[in-house]
Amino acid sequence: MTVEYTDEQYDLIKASQAGDEKAMARLLESHASSVYAFLCHLSSDAVLAEDLAQETMLRCLQSLKYYEFRAPFRAWLFRIAVNLFRDHRRRMSVRRWTKSGLYDDEQFNLPSTDPGPHQQAEQRERSQELYRALDQLSPPLRTVVILRDIQELSYEEIAQSLKWRMGTVKSRLFRARKELADRMRPFWEEQK
Amino acid sequence: MIRSHSMKKLSLYADGALGKTASRQMQQHLQSCPSCRLRLEEIMRLRRALAAKPAHALPARFVRTVMGNYRALQSPATF
Numbered sequence: 001m002t003v004e005y006t007d008e009q010y011d012l013i014k015a016s017q018a019g020d021e022k023a024m025a026r027l028l029e030s031h032a033s034s035v036y037a038f039l040c041h042l043s044s045d046a047v048l049a050e051d052l053a054q055e056t057m058l059r060c061l062q063s064l065k066y067y068e069f070r071a072p073f074r075a076w077l078f079r080i081a082v083n084l085f086r087d088h089r090r091r092m093s094v095r096r097w098t099k100s101g102l103y104d105d106e107q108f109n110l111p112s113t114d115p116g117p118h119q120q121a122e123q124r125e126r127s128q129e130l131y132r133a134l135d136q137l138s139p140p141l142r143t144v145v146i147l148r149d150i151q152e153l154s155y156e157e158i159a160q161s162l163k164w165r166m167g168t169v170k171s172r173l174f175r176a177r178k179e180l181a182d183r184m185r186p187f188w189e190e191q192k
Numbered sequence: 193m194i195r196s197h198s199m200k201k202l203s204l205y206a207d208g209a210l211g212k213t214a215s216r217q218m219q220q221h222l223q224s225c226p227s228c229r230l231r232l233e234e235i236m237r238l239r240r241a242l243a244a245k246p247a248h249a250l251p252a253r254f255v256r257t258v259m260g261n262y263r264a265l266q267s268p269a270t271f
Contacts, residue, residue, distance in 0.1 A: 036248060181235065
């Protein structure tokens with residue numbers, strides 16, 4: 001597989017590999033938000049996500065010299081994040097994820113784009129239901145749908161991040177979407 | 193009742209991940225199949241809703257903290 005980079009991305013990674021701390025900081029700034037957001041969605045725990053994101057970025061800097069541009073940098077980085085999250089789950093023997101209330105909009109003071117309070121309330125309710133449905137997916141299905149539909153990784157990037165075959169990515173993504181749609185259908189039908 | 197392999201194809205179609213021929217066949221099929229159009233609309237709706245899921249703001253100190261930890265690990269320990 002050919003990995004394409006802009007000159008700027010390539011130079012930034014090469015400078016970071018050479019130990020340029022300013023480049024490292026810029027590299028972190030380019031990717032930290034998406035890694036943190038991914039771990040927030042995956043763990044439903046903002047504090048845990050921050051810890052794991054810090055560890056991910058630290059490991060990234062420590063291992064950067066081994067990165068050989070074979071896989072997309074983002075896939076390589078998300079792979080570190082996924083492995084750290086799996087390790088954490090194993091350590092904590094967590095059978096059920098979540099329930100920290102991360103999906104409560106008020107926690108993040110999220111602005112709504114809807115004009116009226118009634119519509120705002122309805123939209124919030126639908127969003128909450130979708131996030132609950134996402135929460136109830138099995139870990140592999142949840143991970144793949146977050147990587148594809150929220151983080152917008154390509155199928156190839158997902159396959160490399162999770163070390164899955166392409167067929168597995170496709171079939172698990174389909175199953176995740178089907179489960180989500182099955183759970184959301186009654187809410188959508190209510191709106192008609 | 194829609195067959196699950198059709199749903200899988202719809203999922204791939206929604207991502208633009210079907211080959212040219214399969215994609216053209218799917219387009220033709222969708223014109224005459226309201227059930228598949230409905231399922232495709234559901235997938236697209238899910239994708240839109242998930243893409244709009246609010247991103248959590250990265251704590252301001254994040255990069256500084258990571259760089260600080262990195263420097264601490266790089267420097268030799270002093271006792």
